[in-house]
Each structure stands twice: as structure tokens, then as C-alpha cells.
Amino acid sequence: MAADAGRPAPAGVATGPGTVRIAVDLLGGDDAPAVVVDGALRAMRADPDLHLLLVGPAETAAEVTDALDPAQRARVAVRPVRDAVAMTESPTRAARAHSTVRAAVAAVRAGTADALVSAGSTGATVTAAVLGLGRWPGVRHPALVATLPAVEGPVVLLDVGGALEAHPATLSRHAVLGAAYAAVAHGITAPRVGLLSVGTEAGKGDRARRAADPLLAVGPLPCDARYVGLVEGYDVTLGARADVVVTDGFTGNVLLKAIEGAYAMAGGAPAGGGAPRAAALLGISGTVVVCHGAARADDIASGIALAAHLWRRGATDTVSALLAGDGPGDRTDRTTDTEVTAS
Amino acid sequence: MAADAGRPAPAGVATGPGTVRIAVDLLGGDDAPAVVVDGALRAMRADPDLHLLLVGPAETAAEVTDALDPAQRARVAVRPVRDAVAMTESPTRAARAHSTVRAAVAAVRAGTADALVSAGSTGATVTAAVLGLGRWPGVRHPALVATLPAVEGPVVLLDVGGALEAHPATLSRHAVLGAAYAAVAHGITAPRVGLLSVGTEAGKGDRARRAADPLLAVGPLPCDARYVGLVEGYDVTLGARADVVVTDGFTGNVLLKAIEGAYAMAGGAPAGGGAPRAAALLGISGTVVVCHGAARADDIASGIALAAHLWRRGATDTVSALLAGDGPGDRTDRTTDTEVTAS
Structure with a gap:
């Protein structure tokens, strides 16, 4: 602190x-x-x-x-x-x-x-x-958090490069971080939190996602946030389904750069702004x-x-305080x- | 066949x-x-x-x-x-x-x-x-292959959802598939093949990428293709560094959908075409x-x-023939x- x-x-x-x-x-x-x-x-x-x-x-x-x-x-x-x-x-x-x-x-x-x-x-x-x-106590893997413009408001994407391996406990912990960040840094009321995967139906995804989905479904989230389940790549850019999109740092990093390239290909960023080039380390x-x-x-x-x-x-103090005492954190992930x- | x-x-x-x-x-x-x-x-x-x-x-x-x-x-x-x-x-x-x-x-x-x-x-x-x-003999994990428009020509992206886990042997095998596909299906001469990661310097990436990079560097590629090393998200959309971008099916799938969403956000696909909505299973x-x-x-x-x-x-016959006899394939990956x- x-x-x-x-x-x-x-x-x-x-x-x-x-x-x-x-x-x-x-x-x-x-x-x-x-x-x-x-x-x-x-x-x-x-x-x-x-x-x-x-x-x-x-x-x-x-x-x-x-x-x-x-x-x-x-x-x-x-x-x-x-x-x-x-x-x-x-x-x-x-x-x-x-x-x-x-x-x-x-x-x-x-x-x-x-x-x-x-x-x-x-x-x-x-x-x-x-x-x-x-x-912070209970956080083994800090996350880089980026905020993208979307149709109905910002989308908070994490991790975009802090921790590169996809571990269910880390994804679950980052859902909590992301929800608190969305509320505190962006004033989003009752943020909707989604887990990035290849489809929205339960069971879609690789092993890490299939293990993380039920963890996120039962884990308490701060700031009246609620878990909306699996979301897809569109939801990062268009933002219809979730205010917070949780993924591993590898996927988030390549995603953010591909989106940046897409806006360059399309002749410029949308009116609300392009892919962010600064991220908070949470x-x-x-x-x-x-x-x-x-x-x-x-x-x-x-x-x-x-x-x-x-x-x-x-933001740092407030998000940290929201996390304190809400569970064992991601220390169960020993990797x-x-x-x-x-x- | x-x-x-x-x-x-x-x-x-x-x-x-x-x-x-x-x-x-x-x-x-x-x-x-x-x-x-x-x-x-x-x-x-x-x-x-x-x-x-x-x-x-x-x-x-x-x-x-x-x-x-x-x-x-x-x-x-x-x-x-x-x-x-x-x-x-x-x-x-x-x-x-x-x-x-x-x-x-x-x-x-x-x-x-x-x-x-x-x-x-x-x-x-x-x-x-x-x-x-x-x-095909030597292919344990078929790949979904998508072709995106980019500044200087198409970029072949694989896998976009065939095999969702990132295994070094599969990434290496898919590099061979992608190189052959780029040459046969798109007529790309001596395709440049890159491995998608979070930076271009050797050693950047998660465990799977750090293990796959040296495999791709030594593995022979068909059609005079050459491995150009690690590439980033921009290279999928802008295409400056590689004609073929290799990644796991989870990352490729979310990437493709995020790019599609980005073009929708930007008001439409670029002149050369947007994110493809059809992919070949190779x-x-x-x-x-x-x-x-x-x-x-x-x-x-x-x-x-x-x-x-x-x-x-x-294409299917030709790519398959190009693969025959070029090594043990990805059967070393027993997952x-x-x-x-x-x-």
C-alpha cells in the first residue's frame, strides 16, 4: 500500500x-x-x-x-x-x-x-x-487491465499481458478485480462480467475455460456485479453482453493488438476511441x-x-479494500x- | 481421401x-x-x-x-x-x-x-x-483455417477453432499445414510463417509458445515457406510480417470474432473484405x-x-501430399x- x-x-x-x-x-x-x-x-x-x-x-x-x-x-x-x-x-x-x-x-x-x-x-x-x-493479499497474479470503447459504454478487458498462462483460479480472481475496477475506475453500476470463450453455451472452450466457468458462477463478485457466463470475441469490441471481459494475459494481449490493427485497416478508430495503448496494473x-x-x-x-x-x-486502495476478506483468492493456483x- | x-x-x-x-x-x-x-x-x-x-x-x-x-x-x-x-x-x-x-x-x-x-x-x-x-497421416488435430484480408495480401490464420488446446507439437504441425494451404489455396509464393505471441523477441509468450518457437525454427516447411519467428496481434490484421499466422484454436477463434466486432464498430469492413465467416478444415x-x-x-x-x-x-489432396513423409507429425502430442x- x-x-x-x-x-x-x-x-x-x-x-x-x-x-x-x-x-x-x-x-x-x-x-x-x-x-x-x-x-x-x-x-x-x-x-x-x-x-x-x-x-x-x-x-x-x-x-x-x-x-x-x-x-x-x-x-x-x-x-x-x-x-x-x-x-x-x-x-x-x-x-x-x-x-x-x-x-x-x-x-x-x-x-x-x-x-x-x-x-x-x-x-x-x-x-x-x-x-x-x-x-495485494489474495492476488498471486497481477492483471493488466485495458478499457475499450464499445457501443453502449466501455468494456474492461483483463488480463492483457500481466500473467500469460490461463489458470482457472487466476481467471476467477481476475473476474473479481475486473468487476471492482469497472465500478471504481469507470463508475459502472452492477457490472456484468463475462468469461471469454469460443461460444456462449456452457461447456464451450478449452480446459481452462471449462474449469473456470463454474468457479466464476459461484464466486461472489463485489459492487453488485454479476457473472453472465461465457462471452465471445465480439463482446470485447461491441460490448453488448458484458462490461467486464475476463481472459488470460496471452489471449488478451494478442486480442488487443489485433483490434488495434483492425481499426488501422478500417481507416481509423471508431468515434468512441480505438484500442487503448495504456493499461492499469491491478x-x-x-x-x-x-x-x-x-x-x-x-x-x-x-x-x-x-x-x-x-x-x-x-482506485487502487478502493479495489484492494473490496477484495479484502472475500475469499481465499488465487493462491490455490500454485503455478x-x-x-x-x-x- | x-x-x-x-x-x-x-x-x-x-x-x-x-x-x-x-x-x-x-x-x-x-x-x-x-x-x-x-x-x-x-x-x-x-x-x-x-x-x-x-x-x-x-x-x-x-x-x-x-x-x-x-x-x-x-x-x-x-x-x-x-x-x-x-x-x-x-x-x-x-x-x-x-x-x-x-x-x-x-x-x-x-x-x-x-x-x-x-x-x-x-x-x-x-x-x-x-x-x-x-x-491425414501425421495430423492428430485438424485445423480450421481462415483467410483474412491485409494490406499487402491475404493472411492465413490457423487454428480458428479446430483444436482448442495450445500444444507445441500441434502448433508446429499447423505451421506446415498453413504454409502448404497458403501456397496451394491462395498461390502465395514462399509463404512467411509466424507464430502468434505477445512480442516479437525470442522468449516472449506463454509456456506453449516458448516451447513451440524453437520447434518451428528447425521444422522443415513445404513450398519454400520460411519461419519468421514470433509475430503479434497486428500481424493478423495488417499482415506486414507474415503470410501465415499460427496459433491455437481458442486464441484464433476469439481473435477472429473480436476483429469482426472491430470492423462493425469502425462502421464497416475495409475495402479488401472483413473477417471471414467461412473456414476450411484441414x-x-x-x-x-x-x-x-x-x-x-x-x-x-x-x-x-x-x-x-x-x-x-x-487443395486437400495437394496439401496432404506435401505433408506426406516430412516427419513424424504431431502424434508426439498425446493429448x-x-x-x-x-x-
Whole structure:
């Protein structure tokens, strides 16, 4: 609870009621640092109560401060770190090294930032966050949560890359996380939760889905959420049947990228917005947002805005509290989280 | 080889050089028989060398013949069968009952039809085809193969629902099937084959993908195909990196439906066409096309046209011959095919 337990801000840190301090990994992402610098500036222009802790080389951070009006420079602090995480590095090694993402996690842990945003290697960010901030009780596999526009409102999709193996206990646990997130982060009343499969009739799906379906049917859900059973691929994009769609991180990740490609093929995203390029990491004691590795400046700005929104809503604390005491969690799943422990 | 081994047509069956006889399951699909009747008529109008064997209630078949010009009625034969397969039935029971799909398979086996098309339960069709026509040597898990439009040409995606579990040996075998299919059915020269994962760097993915990647890297591919490594969701829709994208049937199925939903959200399919609603079943000794359960009349017509195209190209025979003698196949994978043996 390192980050959100600190709200309101610790004594001595000047923050107003809406003020939020986001640590930004300047070296994360395929096109870092240029797009991160640009995205940070856009985010600051859009949100006057936003403060940034820039984590990366001092000369890169200077590109941000130099571009700001002198009166605005007090909104920026710098944590000088030189090392980035290469996409080819093992997540564990990357998270243990003296990297920008590790320094950003440390800032959240220390309470000098309220949340962090990185477009670097998802595996390294998840691992650094797990090691540096800790998991919620009852959550073995943190989930990356993305929100897609759909016909009648947003659809919350999880997991989109936090835990890649499909385990029934994890799917069941993520249903609880997703329901709470939909209610807290998006204000969805009594969210409908569906399990992604190849058909809607009971019994459709692979072994993991056929085992998870009855678990979800009996598991209590927070926020008056109800389980609506199996849903299909359309329900992720069109959203008719469920407000929350639960799947494993492998499927969710390839799905999100295929949808992004489909919108590009169709000549552009629908009016309500395209596939999101920033996702919240849920199940960690702190507010963490992961941006797409190929993030552009506006994706970085969206990720920073999402982190600010989640912190202002107290989403991490509230979702965590909704989970507390509602069952054994997914610790019955003793398997190893691929991304977190790969070495 | 019941179906294609019969080409040219057995003595006594009147077929011209381009003539093809497709068995159509009148009762398969959510909106059967109305859309199947309509689709059959559209297919006949579009292809003057197309003959149909209508498998279903005589009065439904009469709706097709009654709508035809009397001179065209000789192009239609009827196999009266009353029972459909319900979507909720177990595939094995459905395939063993005296159902329309089983009768259509029997017609292909007997050589009275060259290929079959059904929009009924995928599991029942796959099971009926496996039991009635047999698998190719070296193919334990038949694959459903869909072709998507992309920027520089079609992308062959498999599996989209034939075998739902992700096994490295099956993924490796399906890479061979997909490469041969891309070359034979679509005329793609030296196809590039990719394995769908969450990133392109080696080591990205769940356990099944990390085990399959080195298998694909060393396994020989037919038709001068080459393995290009891991690809991502975008590569299914945009097609920049691979002509053939290999994944498990669970992921492929939800992906295809999410893409279909994305095009609907974006206001329509791209100029090159949307997500396909008909897929070829590969690995079966016969030409079998499975249409989407929610098929509309034009989807049924497309499925019939695909079956005719595949039979005229001798695709099933040619792909099967390309596979013969190229290794042990996926029989090293001793697990059970979910759809085929569920009871």
C-alpha cells in the first residue's frame, strides 16, 4: 500500500486537493525518450494539477523543463538514472538492475510519487512493481487491465499481458478485480462480467475455460456485479453482453493488438476511441500504468492521465479494500507467473 | 481421401471439367434453414458449374428447387434428413446421431459429393468429419483455417477453432499445414510463417509458445515457406510480417470474432473484405468448410464458393501430399483433442 496509503500527501510535500505526482520512465518504450518527453509535456498542458517526477538521464529531463514556462517548472522533479531496460532482457534481471523503471517504483514506494507510468518492457515493469511494491493479499497474479470503447459504454478487458498462462483460479480472481475496477475506475453500476470463450453455451472452450466457468458462477463478485457466463470475441469490441471481459494475459494481449490493427485497416478508430495503448496494473500495492511499447506521445499522455485519474479516484486502495476478506483468492493456483519469475 | 480421391468424378456421375458437387447442411447455423436456402441459391447463381446436394428436410430442399428455373433443377440433388445438431449437444453424440452433418459427411465419403459445407456446431462438424473421413497421416488435430484480408495480401490464420488446446507439437504441425494451404489455396509464393505471441523477441509468450518457437525454427516447411519467428496481434490484421499466422484454436477463434466486432464498430469492413465467416478444415481426408454459426446468406454462399475453389484446386489432396513423409507429425502430442472427443 506504499503509494495510495500515502494519500493525502505526506507532510512537507506541497500538493493541492487535485494535485497528483506521477513518476514517468523517460527511457521506456521503443521510441523513448523523444515520445516520452513529448507525451509528458502534453499531459502537463492538459492537467494543471499534474506534477511529474521524471526518471531518466538529466539531459533528457532538461528537455521537458526547458520546454516549460519558467512558472511551471516547479511542477517537475527529476530522478537521474541512466539505464534503460532492453526489450530483450529478462524481466527479473531488468527489474533488479538500477533501471529507470526500478527507480520509478522506488519513488512510489517512498511516497515521492503517487503513481508511475512506463512504456518499457511489460514484463520488467510488472516484475519491478511486484518486487518493489508487493502484491495485494489474495492476488498471486497481477492483471493488466485495458478499457475499450464499445457501443453502449466501455468494456474492461483483463488480463492483457500481466500473467500469460490461463489458470482457472487466476481467471476467477481476475473476474473479481475486473468487476471492482469497472465500478471504481469507470463508475459502472452492477457490472456484468463475462468469461471469454469460443461460444456462449456452457461447456464451450478449452480446459481452462471449462474449469473456470463454474468457479466464476459461484464466486461472489463485489459492487453488485454479476457473472453472465461465457462471452465471445465480439463482446470485447461491441460490448453488448458484458462490461467486464475476463481472459488470460496471452489471449488478451494478442486480442488487443489485433483490434488495434483492425481499426488501422478500417481507416481509423471508431468515434468512441480505438484500442487503448495504456493499461492499469491491478493487484499491486501502488498505482502503476503500463503503456504500449510502441507508444506515441499521445499514448504516453493518455497513460499519465489514466494514472492521475486512478490515483484521484483512490482506485487502487478502493479495489484492494473490496477484495479484502472475500475469499481465499488465487493462491490455490500454485503455478509460477511466467513474466514475473522468468530469469 | 474419400472426397478428393474421387476426382475426376466416378463413372456414371455427370460432371463437366469445372463442375463441382457440394453437400450443404440445410439445418446447420443459428438462422437455418432460411439463410442456408438463400445462400445456396446465391451460390448457384454465381457459379454455373456448381451442383448442390441439399442435406435436410425435403420440404426445405424444395424451397431451393422451387426458386430455380426448371432448366437449372438438374443441378440440385436432395438427401432427406430431418435431424439437426443443437449447439448445446456434445459434438460426439451429435456427430454419431443421424444428423444432417453426418449425412453430408457420408455423401463425401461415398463420392456423391466433392465437398461439404455446414454452419452448424463446429465441434460436431469436426467430429463427424474425423470419424467419417479420417485424418491425414501425421495430423492428430485438424485445423480450421481462415483467410483474412491485409494490406499487402491475404493472411492465413490457423487454428480458428479446430483444436482448442495450445500444444507445441500441434502448433508446429499447423505451421506446415498453413504454409502448404497458403501456397496451394491462395498461390502465395514462399509463404512467411509466424507464430502468434505477445512480442516479437525470442522468449516472449506463454509456456506453449516458448516451447513451440524453437520447434518451428528447425521444422522443415513445404513450398519454400520460411519461419519468421514470433509475430503479434497486428500481424493478423495488417499482415506486414507474415503470410501465415499460427496459433491455437481458442486464441484464433476469439481473435477472429473480436476483429469482426472491430470492423462493425469502425462502421464497416475495409475495402479488401472483413473477417471471414467461412473456414476450411484441414487435416481431414475430404474437403470440408465450416461457416460461422451466425452465418448470413452471403456467408453461406461464400462458404460454398470456398469449398468449390478448394476442390477445383485439388487443395486437400495437394496439401496432404506435401505433408506426406516430412516427419513424424504431431502424434508426439498425446493429448486429447477437446472438441473431437468431448462426450
